[in-house]
Amino acid sequence: MSSDMKEITALRLTLLANGYAPLASIDKLCVLPNWPRSPVDEALITRRWARMRRYTATGIRVENGLAVIDLDVDNVPAMAELAERLKGILPGAFLLCRHGKGAKIALFVRTAEPFKRICSKRWLKPGDTAEGGAHGAEIFGGASARYFGAFGWHTLDRIKYRWAGNSPADTPLDRLPVFTKKQFFAAIDAIECILRRRGWQVVERSVGGENVAHRVHDLVEGMAFECNDGVTRTLSELQEMARLDAVQGLRCSASWLEGPTAKRTDRCLIGHTATGQLTVVENDSGVTHMVKTDIDDIIAEKLRRLAAGKPTALDIINEEWRRRDRARAGKRK
Known part of the structure; x- marks a missing residue:
């Protein structure tokens, strides 16, 4: 085992001892089989993951009372105002603050009761379009499968996760502050109030609340999907990949939805349902698109x-x- 893998293995063992469920990852992507339910123990970390040399990043599964507040607002002035407001609503929430790409942060806390997801609407800065990226907040409460990148590389553009002071490696899970769903909803309301006051606009069709999921069945033959691996695929090709569970990490532009002006190939997340049905999530609106029948x-x-x-x-x-x-x-x- 290399010295780097020894260090990574030691980190994962420490996270496990601190009450977290670490996951071996490739950058921010976890492609471990059955990662939402597979038990994590010392043997798995030291005997199997230690030999997986490509899996140098480490994520943390949201479970056992852990909740994560994902502040997906890539704007420094707005984020500064949001942080100051949230400190009053969620005292101690910034004990574990993870920085990722740009101004975005994630706060690791605990919840008094499990829930799936509480989210804001998606917002655009004045003058921006959806192609430039939307902003918002999501809170995950452990009642559905979710993990967050925590250590190592965030993406292929070589940005590393970093922690503002404390991290899960030195802060056990049972030391994190506990909040109620009422407090989480108050935080979401405050975030939307601040963005609205700053003149930001709600993305069309985006919705906020608990466990909201807007699905439309509008994917038809003839559409072309420009993917982030440089390949343009047909609907039938994506359906077959979804059926074979071969779409991990695959994204595409929204050109199939908006035309040639939509060029960002990281804008739509390609996935599938539990039964292998293709899903294309347009991240800015949060709408899940499925095949029309x-x-x-x-x-x-x-x-x-x-x-x-x-x-x-x-x-x-x-x-x-x-x-x-x-x-x-x-x-x-």
Whole structure:
């Protein structure tokens, strides 16, 4: 084992002893099989991960009461104002403050009760477009699979995670401050109030709240997806990769949605559901796009006819079955 891997292994053992669940990662990406549920113990760290020389970064899984406040606001003046306000709402929350890319930070705290996700709307600075990147905040409470990069390289552009003073390597989990969901919601409200007062605009279709997930079924054949590995793929190709669980770390531009002016190939996250169905998440709005199917058209038509007070084909079929049931019941009498 190299001296670097010995140091990384020692760090992961320390994190484990401090009550955290470390995960071996490649930059910010964790591609370990079954990482959301696999137990982490000393044997895994010292016998398996120590031999995985490409996995030099370390993440931390959000569990066992851990919560992470992800302040995705890449603007120094706005972040300074947000930090000052949050210190009053969440006393002690900056005990573990992780810096990543730009002005963005993540605060590692604890929650009084598990929850999946509480988030703000997505916001744009005055004069910016979605292509320039949106801003917002998310809080993850351990009730769904999530991990955060903590040590090592953040991305391939060679930015390292850094901690402002304390880190999970010297601060056990049980020393972190505990907050309620009410306090977390108050923090989100304060963040949106500050951004609104600074003249920022809400990204169209973005929503805030708890466990919000906006899905639309609008991916169709003929779309082309310009990916961050330099390859432009068809919808069928992405569907097959999703089915084979081969989309880890893959992103694409929003040109399939907005046209050729959308060029940032890190803007949309390509993934899949638990059943292997393709998902494309447009990060700025938070909308998850999925493949359009015939049933989507049927449902849409039914909703349109219901809104107009007209019977749908399904209504007519159901009424015919009810008529036949009544007729059979009458014969039995």
